Amino acid sequence: MAAEAMGLRERKKHQTGLRIYRTAIALFAEKGFEAVSVQEIADASEVSKMTVFNYFGTKEDLVFRPMVEHFSDAARAVRERSPGESAVDAVRRQFLEMIEGRDPSVGLHSEPFARRIREVIMATSVLRERAYVESEKGARALADLLTEETGDATLALIAATTLTAARGALVEEHYRRVMDGESIDEVAADAADRANRAFDLVAKGLRGYAVKA
Numbered sequence: 001m002a003a004e005a006m007g008l009r010e011r012k013k014h015q016t017g018l019r020i021y022r023t024a025i026a027l028f029a030e031k032g033f034e035a036v037s038v039q040e041i042a043d044a045s046e047v048s049k050m051t052v053f054n055y056f057g058t059k060e061d062l063v064f065r066p067m068v069e070h071f072s073d074a075a076r077a078v079r080e081r082s083p084g085e086s087a088v089d090a091v092r093r094q095f096l097e098m099i100e101g102r103d104p105s106v107g108l109h110s111e112p113f114a115r116r117i118r119e120v121i122m123a124t125s126v127l128r129e130r131a132y133v134e135s136e137k138g139a140r141a142l143a144d145l146l147t148e149e150t151g152d153a154t155l156a157l158i159a160a161t162t163l164t165a166a167r168g169a170l171v172e173e174h175y176r177r178v179m180d181g182e183s184i185d186e187v188a189a190d191a192a193d194r195a196n197r198a199f200d201l202v203a204k205g206l207r208g209y210a211v212k213a
Helices: 002-031 038-045 049-056 068-079 087-100 113-122 125-150 153-179 184-189 191-206
Strands: none
Touching: 002 038, 002 049, 002 113, 038 049, 068 087, 068 125, 068 153, 087 153, 087 191, 113 125, 113 153, 125 153, 153 184, 153 191, 184 191
């Protein structure tokens, strides 16, 4: 009974956080990030201002906290790769899985919510700076992991930067094509082929690098 009650509380907590998040993004998209106050978000979400801060900490976190883990996707792919799999192949495999699953983080989900978040970020200088910092953290996490495995910090940083840049360019292409009027299905139709060509190019330079023993 207690476990059931705890499950219900956790579900309600998740639903409240999601409501605040979606409300904030809708207001930011409509009025601009700087023009919306946390109090306005709280009122529209039917919670207190303190509740908003309890869930998200800062106004910027209302945009980034639910998505920040995706900045470390490449590092996670490399960390969890199988023996005999290279860093490039691990990142490629993960990205192809995200394409197949139409993951919102790679810009291929049919619901426009993820694209709305990106539009808010791109329209706001402080959010663009935060996105850059989070992206650099993700690349650094991958570089640290590769340094630990290979012992060469310089080559690890070069490899990590190359892999994260390739992922970023592919995602950016997905968003650009959708913004130019193509449907998600049209963009997704050749997304795997584009990704394979991109990672083939990277693999030529990183062939044999960081193959897990």
